[in-house]
Amino acid sequence: MMLTPERMAPLKARRLGIDTHHEPTLYLPAQSHVCRSEGFESLSRVQVTTHQGGHLIASLNIVTSELLGDDEVGFSESAWLRLSLNAEDPIWLSHPKPVQSLSHVRAKVYGHALSDLQFQSIINDIVEGRYADVHLAAFITACGDDNLNDTEITALTEAMVKSGSTLDWKLPLVVDKHCVGGLPGNRTTPIVVSILTACGLTVPKTSSRAITSPAGTADTMETLTEVSLSLEKMRDVVSQQGGCLAWGGAMRLSPADDMLIQVERALDIDSEGQLIASVLSKKIAAGATHVLIDIPVGPTAKVRSQEAAERLASSFRAVGSNLGLELQVLFTDGSQPVGRGIGPALEAHDILAVLQNDNSAPPDLRDRSAEVAGAMLAMVKQISLEEGTRLARETLANGSAWEKFRAICNAQGGFRLPPVAHYRYALVAEHTGSVSRIDNRILAKIAKLAGAPADPAAGVEINVKLGDRVECQDVLLMIHAENAGELNYAVEYLNEHPHVIELSNH
Amino acid sequence: MMLTPERMAPLKARRLGIDTHHEPTLYLPAQSHVCRSEGFESLSRVQVTTHQGGHLIASLNIVTSELLGDDEVGFSESAWLRLSLNAEDPIWLSHPKPVQSLSHVRAKVYGHALSDLQFQSIINDIVEGRYADVHLAAFITACGDDNLNDTEITALTEAMVKSGSTLDWKLPLVVDKHCVGGLPGNRTTPIVVSILTACGLTVPKTSSRAITSPAGTADTMETLTEVSLSLEKMRDVVSQQGGCLAWGGAMRLSPADDMLIQVERALDIDSEGQLIASVLSKKIAAGATHVLIDIPVGPTAKVRSQEAAERLASSFRAVGSNLGLELQVLFTDGSQPVGRGIGPALEAHDILAVLQNDNSAPPDLRDRSAEVAGAMLAMVKQISLEEGTRLARETLANGSAWEKFRAICNAQGGFRLPPVAHYRYALVAEHTGSVSRIDNRILAKIAKLAGAPADPAAGVEINVKLGDRVECQDVLLMIHAENAGELNYAVEYLNEHPHVIELSNH
Structure with a gap:
């Protein structure tokens, strides 16, 4: 059955190839009959319906040039891909129903605490694309400062986990780590994962690509092996090797987080609640049971004072405990870059030097990796921090971390040497x-x-x-x-x- | 001297004719050398520099289709018009400096009261186009609920007035009115202005066009006379006739308000502070000394209960007093449409019928106009409400309001009869x-x-x-x-x- 909202003649879909990030945007000629009859104007929210029954809410830009024919409607990349359109597909536009969960965002603005169900409906609407960027900005702002209590942060985290895929390793002990506010070159993750898996732990590590920095862990790992793994491939690698070093972007782990982060960065509004929910939702979705949070403290780091670090740590611990996570916090030195390289391959060379016990290896990267891995070993093996760090150093020194790193790379698709610039x-x-x-x-x-x-x-x-x-x-x-x-x-x-x-x- | 930020080869300006409303947007091909070297991505904020030294901050969309050549940069309408560009003008893009006043928005998120200077710098940056819509959304949200005290609302209002043009009539008594949340057909303004000016008052009325409704006062007046007046023309009309009925959109009276309203509507976040600052900044910029605020109260009106109306009225009075305005509030019936017509010309016919004392004139529109005009006469002439209303009715009945209305229309460019639909x-x-x-x-x-x-x-x-x-x-x-x-x-x-x-x- 054909859906014909408002019984209007359909428009023809046209892909404009404009990347508006996650916010689906439509482009409609000013002289379009739909503009006039529906009273659409720029920034209107419109409901898109396809002949196959696909639905989407998008923001509208009116086009006053010859870019589009009168019977065409242009689509941004995210709108085009979400609806899996073909050129000239018939498209109907109408006024969308009000987004109910925005009333919960307003309730938060008015200072009310939100329930589990309210967070769930907000996050569902975000993932379904019903929020424009201005709505995301309002939600982030309303949750800013310390406007979320630990119970609300817990509810938000659970809602974010439920909105996407989750991994269950059927194991009592799955380890993960996160560093709050990276320093340039602070690429300890591949070394830490190698040490821990070499010591027999399960560490299904997913990482992000760079957002505003010169390299993310996924960018660095990509110079050494394949990182775009499917969920199945990732499961294979972890069951073979006990760990992986994969890119998390394609796995839909806490997808609401990916959408919120984009706007949070533009606003630069610090929200402890959003930060904690963002980090812990990714970890829980990836199936972690034991998590270490590394907080570098320093005048140019994200967290600038010990007081601020203690406050953040205390909320992390409370929410982690609510969610049944074993969680520990490690404060580290955040006063200068770590290692020698800044950039994907240059950081990869530092990592290889540390793993291979090369004389040229940057000692600060080695020491910091041993410190983080040591803290995690101490947490899960019920040993002291000194014993943990000693075990981590031994695992590096005797070559078993390096051996495990190569094995993980081979399982992911083969180890390769990072490129060199000319x-x-x-x-x-x-x-x-x-x-x-x-x-x-x-x-x-x-x-x-x-x-x-x-x-x-x-x-x-x-x-x-x-x-x-x-x-x-x-x-x-x-x-x-x-x-x-x-x-x-x-x-x-x-x-x-x-x-x-x-x-x-x- | 040529400005060459980052010493890069310039791009060529291209007008894309995309209306993104006030938010200036740029379109850059993914394969552009600037994208790579500057690390720009979709939603990045970019600083635009022209060869004539023009500057603008805009949001970026990356284009992956053939829409643009590698050496071109596309402009949305607002970006193109703000920079007064010509096709193929050389354009340089760079990273903008951080917008300092966003730290005040963050301070508001963190619950601090803002000073006069802080509101001034926020409003200046908004008017200069340094805020993306997500920043406007954050500011609106942070000021939501009752987060602004009356002192802050006063400071915000003054900042909004200072950001645009202001009119000074060099008169002790300049009258204006505003209706909070219009009902369909509630087009009392032209009648009220005619009555008041016929009684010798100065009423330099500026009105808006419809935003989401079927008609604004400016749309209705445009079926009867010219409304797009320059500031000078408006001064002439007012000095001749004591009043005018002009469109305010071209006059840059409180331009920040025009930008905030667009986002407020998308968010639907009630903020008494923003509402009061919006209304009073327009009135003060237009030179008013005495203002009547009409608050219709009814189950489907904007203000739904008498309690809410009283609260709003109390803040209006406090802020008006801080700003040296004589301000009175009138509560009116908001339970059903007013008059017969809904739409520009249909409402104009109702207005003419009332002014001409036609037997067919809708009595509710006549009564409500006399009630509002009567309250304003009572306020400025130190007479009772009954005397004021009686004077208003007489001025309608004896034809002097109608005579004054025609005189104003003639001064604005000639009176014409509204069209009739076939x-x-x-x-x-x-x-x-x-x-x-x-x-x-x-x-x-x-x-x-x-x-x-x-x-x-x-x-x-x-x-x-x-x-x-x-x-x-x-x-x-x-x-x-x-x-x-x-x-x-x-x-x-x-x-x-x-x-x-x-x-x-x-």
Whole structure:
């Protein structure tokens, strides 16, 4: 049966190839009969119906140019893909029903605590695409500051878990970790997972790609092996090797989180509740039973004071306990970058050096990996932190972490060596002195201008740490790029920001 | 001097004719060198620089189709017009500086009261286009419920006034009115302004066009005379006639309000603070000293209970007093439509009938206009409400309001008769009975489907009031349209909603 809302003649679907991220957007000619009869205007929310009964709510942009014919309706990529359309498919537009769960968002604005069911209906509507970005912004703002109590954070986390896929490993002990607010180069995850799986633990690790940074763990791992695993493939790898290092993006684990994060970043509104729900929903959906939360504390890190770190840790523990998770928090040093490389392949080289016990391995990356893995071993093996850290160091030193890492890579599709960039530029010290300041933000920007993460070999190699003594003409950092153009952008930016590494005169 | 941010080769400007409302949006091909080198992605905020030194912050959509050449950048209408671009103008894109005032929005989220200066910097950034819609949504949400105290509402109102043009009439007494949440057909304003100016008051009235309703006062007045006046023309009219009935949209009176309203409507988050600041900033910018706020109270009106009306009135009075305004509140009946016509020309015919003392004039529109004008006369002439209302009725009855109305129309560009629609459809009573229920929402929708407000003669004429006795075959309402197609849409919708007017059987 044909669905003909408002009994109007249908429009013809046209793919415009405009990426509006997750927010489905439609483009309608101003002279379209539907615009006039329905009173649609730009930013109206419209209900889309296809001849196969597909439904979607989208935001509308009115087109006043010749971009579209009078009987056409243009689709953004997310709208086109969600409805699995073909060119010229008949399309009907109508006014959508009000989104009921927005009344719960309003209740939160008016200061009411929300119930499990209310969070569930909000999250369901978000995942179904019924919220425009402004609605997501209102929800995030209403949950901002400490407006969610631990019971509400628990309900929000559970709702986010239920909205997507979940993994059940049928095991009493499944381990995971998360680092709150990464530092450049702080790529401990592949090393920690290798140590823990080598020690017999189950660690089905899923990671994200870079969002605003020069590399995410998934980008780095992709220079070493396959990371786009299906859920089945991931299950195979974990049952063979006890762990994996996969990209989580394709698995629909807590998909509401992926949609909220996009808007949260634009707003930069700190919400402990959203942060905790985001992290723990991903872990629970991935089947974790034991989770370590690594909170780097430092003046340029996400968490800037010990007081703030303690407060965050206390909520993490309360919500984890409500959800039946074993959860521990580790405070780490957040004062400077970790390792030498910033960028997918450069970080991969650091990881290999640590795993292979190479003399050139950055000691801070090795120590930090052992510290995190040690804390997790202590948590699950009922041993002391010292014993845990010692076990982690032994597992690295005797080569079994390296062996396990290769086995995981082979199971995921084969181990490969990360690429090397052919275009380089060195920044050298203009005088003798000691390193007094390193600007993480500028380093990340240089690495991105050089091409990271899209060009995996691009990035920055930093050769000094705070307090290091350097001689005149010593190399402070090296920019890596895959082509001359991007190297130039990065070098020009560096020349405009020579204080990226500051030297004291004595 | 050429500005070349990041020293990159410029892109060529291309007008795409996409109306994204006030939010400037740019469209960049995925394969553009700028996308790669700057790490831009969809929803990134980008700084646009023109060769003439023009600047703008816009949101980005990435285009993956052939819509744009590799060296082109597409502009939405608002972005194109703000920068006054020509085709192929050279354009440079870079990362914008963080918007400082967003830290005040965050402070509001965290429950802090904001200062005058903080509101001023938020409103300035909004007017300069530095806020994306998600930022506006966060600001609106943070100010939601009763999160603004009267001092903050006062500061917000003053900031909104300062952000745009203001009028100073150099007179001790300038009168204005506002109705909170209009009822269909409640077009008292032209009648009230005519009465007051005929009584010697100064009433420089600016009105809006319809946003979601079948007609705004400016749409209705446009069927009778010119309403798109420049500030100078408006000054002339007011100095000649003591009043005007102009469209406020082109005058930049409180422009921040125009941007916030768009997002507020999408969110449907009630905020008394934003409502009061919106209304009073427009009045103060237009130079008013004495303001009457008309609050219709009824089950389907915006304000549904007397308690809510009293609370709103109390804040209106406090903020008005802080801002040196003489302000009075009038509660009116909000239970059913006012007058007969719904739609620009149909409402204009009602207005003319009242002003001309025609026997067919809708008595409820006449009575309500006299009530509002009477209250305003009482406020400024220090007379009783009864005396004020009597004076208003006399001014209508003796024809001086009608004479003044024509004089204002002539000064604005000439009086004309409103158009009449040639396509009509009557809904008749199927049995004898009395009118027990009228659905305002469905009436408004039928009027819009028939073509209002774009087709000025289109709309609905309603022939009955609650409690009226009707005979079988009496006409209950008449749909007016300018063409057969739109009449059909409206009739089909009416057939699906026959309960728009309900009759009891006795």
